[in-house]
Amino acid sequence: MPELPEVEIVRQSLEKKVKNKVIQKVIVKNRNLRFKINSKFKRRLHKKKIKKIDRFSKYLIITFQDESGFIIHLGMSGTIHLHDINKKNTFTNTSFYHSPILPKKHNHVEIQFNKINLIYNDPRRFGYFLTFNNKIELKKKFSHFGPEPFSNSFNAEYIIKYLKKKEKNIKNFLLDQKFVSGIGNIYASEILFFSKINPCTKAKNLKKKECRKILLYSKLVLKEAIKKGGSSIRDFKNINGKKGTFQKDFKVYQRENLKCSKPKCSGIIKKKIISNRSSFFCNYCQK
DNA sequence: AAGAGGCCCTGATAGC
DNA sequence: TGCTATCAGGGCCTCT
Numbered sequence: 001m002p003e004l005p006e007v008e009i010v011r012q013s014l015e016k017k018v019k020n021k022v023i024q025k026v027i028v029k030n031r032n033l034r035f036k037i038n039s040k041f042k043r044r045l046h047k048k049k050i051k052k053i054d055r056f057s058k059y060l061i062i063t064f065q066d067e068s069g070f071i072i073h074l075g076m077s078g079t080i081h082l083h084d085i086n087k088k089n090t091f092t093n094t095s096f097y098h099s100p101i102l103p104k105k106h107n108h109v110e111i112q113f114n115k116i117n118l119i120y121n122d123p124r125r126f127g128y129f130l131t132f133n134n135k136i137e138l139k140k141k142f143s144h145f146g147p148e149p150f151s152n153s154f155n156a157e158y159i160i161k162y163l164k165k166k167e168k169n170i171k172n173f174l175l176d177q178k179f180v181s182g183i184g185n186i187y188a189s190e191i192l193f194f195s196k197i198n199p200c201t202k203a204k205n206l207k208k209k210e211c212r213k214i215l216l217y218s219k220l221v222l223k224e225a226i227k228k229g230g231s232s233i234r235d236f237k238n239i240n241g242k243k244g245t246f247q248k249d250f251k252v253y254q255r256e257n258l259k260c261s262k263p264k265c266s267g268i269i270k271k272k273i274i275s276n277r278s279s280f281f282c283n284y285c286q287k
Numbered sequence: 288a289a290g291a292g293g294c295c296c297t298g299a300t301a302g303c
Numbered sequence: 304t305g306c307t308a309t310c311a312g313g314g315c316c317t318c319t
Contacts, residue, residue, distance in 0.1 A: 003312060034295075034314085059314080076313055078295080108296080124296045126313060168290065177314080184312055233312065253312095275291075278310085 002074050004058055004148070004182030005225035009244065010080055011055040014062075014118075017082050021113040022049045030108040034075060037109070044068065044131045046113065056142055057181035068133050070143065075126025079103075083117040104211045104255040145181045149218035154180060159211045163203035170206060170214070171199035171274050183218065186231060186253045189280045191217045193252045199272070199279040226250070252280035260284060 002010070026045050031037040048064040055061065063069040072080075081102050099129050102119065109129065110121040120127070132138045147154040162179055163170070173179045174188040183191065192199050195213035197206070206214075225231060229243035234252075251261050260267035260282040267284025 073313085074300090075296095076311070121308080122296095123298065124311090124313095126296070166289080175313085186312055231312080276293095277313095 002054075002230070003184035003187050004036070005187070005222055005246065006230035006244065007055055007058050007060060007074065007182075008226050009127070009230045010074075011053055011060055013082070013121050014060070014080070015053045015270075017116060018050055018113060018118060019053060020050060021116070022047060023111055024114060025112040027110040028108070029110070030106075033122065033125050035130065036127055041129065041131060042236060045070065057145060057148060057154050057177060058184070059142075061138065067135055068131070069138070070132065070251060071130045071138075072120070072125050073130075075122060075124060075128070077124040078120065078122040078127030079106075081119040081121060083119060085115055085117060130159075145177055146179045148224055149183065149215075154215065154218070155209070159215055160208055163206055163211065166203035168203055169200045169274060170197060170203050171279050173203050174214075174218075175267055175275075175277070180218065181220070185277050185279075186233075186250070187221055187225065189253045190251060191282060193286060194221065196285050197279075199274055199281050203230070252282060253274050255280060 192215040232243040256271040267282040
């Protein structure tokens with residue numbers, strides 16, 4: 001579900017709420033996530049004090065004072081809910097992912113702090129938790145990942161060199177975490193729209209100028225999305241909490257058959273399935 | 288070695 | 304308080 005901007009919003013909220021707090025108890029109600037939560041999980045978290053909450057790509061990284069810690073990946077449908085136990089039945093609403101209403105089903109993991117509970121909810125169970133013992137283990141986990149769009153190593157030279165001779169279409173590469181980390185299906189379509197590149201274009205056929213546009217708009221689109229609190233696609237019922245608003249800025253995603261929003265463009269937004277994922281593009285400015 | 292496709296899972300919605 | 308098919312923001316694995 002969440003791409004880099006949404007995970008960043010969750011990270012910011014967690015930082016406010018659980019940094020420097022000590023884990024008192026861990027309850028695993030369903031260990032069958034994408035990867036099975038192992039028997040050591042509880043023990044590795046028990047009584048640990050949270051030193052920092054980082055994010056790499058779409059992954060949350062929670063590090064303890066002793067440099068051990070754990071990673072959370074939210075998969076397609078994972079959400080994190082924070083429950084302040086002093087306020088009965090009230091959940092923080094610092095972001096879309098912190099609904100004031102706790103879902104009834106699929107609350108698989110609960111991490112209890114002194115006055116606050118962190119609850120991991122995930123209907124599809126594509127998300128997972130993974131513990132690490134030290135910096136080296138953590139680094140190893142992400143060693144095969146490409147740079148984030150904001151990274152200096154994601155530059156024009158890198159993109160041009162990487163995509164040269166590649167037969168696959170560019171949409172696939174934006175989703176390929178080995179090429180660039182953190183972009184998902186929504187932002188891939190949006191970035192290509194701003195870059196005026198058809199998602200089916202073979203990577204090897206991209207001009208240098210187009211590669212530079214991908215570089216520019218990958219940064220811009222994601223930064224803007226973070227600024228707007230991410231994208232909230234499906235409307236949860238009975239929510240009074242603050243949602244992300246970037247979905248209002250979508251230029252192509254889920255806008256099939258609507259007019260292109262670009263001034264003076266007579267194009268229509270089309271939907272095409274590429275590698276089993278929906279892609280949206282303007283049939284005029286993304287020829 | 289790059290690329291294509293299957294698969295993990297539940298829930299919402301559309302169409303019959 | 305029908306049934307069935309399709310689709311959903313991810314990514315790992317296997318096969319060619």
